[in-house]
Amino acid sequence: MATITSSNLREFTAGLDDMMEKDVREFAGMAVRRVALAIDRALVMSTPVGNPDLWKRPAPKGYVGGRARANWIPTLGTPATSEVDRRDKSGAATIALLTPITAKFRLGDGTIFLSSNIPYINRLNEGHSTQAPSGFVEMAIEQGLREAFR
Secondary structure, eight states: OOOOOHHHHHHHHHHHHHHHHHHHHHHHHHHHHHHHHHHHHHHHHHSOOOOGGGOSSOOOTTOOOOHHHHTOEEEESSOOOSOOOOOOSSSHHHHHTHHHHHHHOOTTSOOEEEEOOOTTHHHHHTTOSTTSOTTHHHHHHHHHHHHHTO
16 A cells, blocks of 8 residues: 655655646747747738839849748847848748748747848838738738637
């Protein structure tokens, strides 16, 4: 017959506390990853892609849109400080860049950043493009938060 002592009870309670803390940390980390992925998807897809048919002037020869969309750079720990020379009209390749970062993320590892350093991203967010409303970045963040917790 087993005897429950205060020592056994303390060990049992400490074990439960450790298990609950680990589960809560894992759940919180999963929630952060889910939010980051949802915001990234909304942000990339709401970023306008240049459409010369809507422009007042002709596009430069060889123009390919999607630079603004391709320049949402995900990083862990510190924000990106440069821009990339690529185009991504569909957004799929840019969205895929976050997956390996979120896979490595654990609560307490730092911050997941989604940065764009192209010189005209603020103008786009202020409504410069007819393809995206003013404040599309903030709207994408709100949309991502809603989607992450559905």
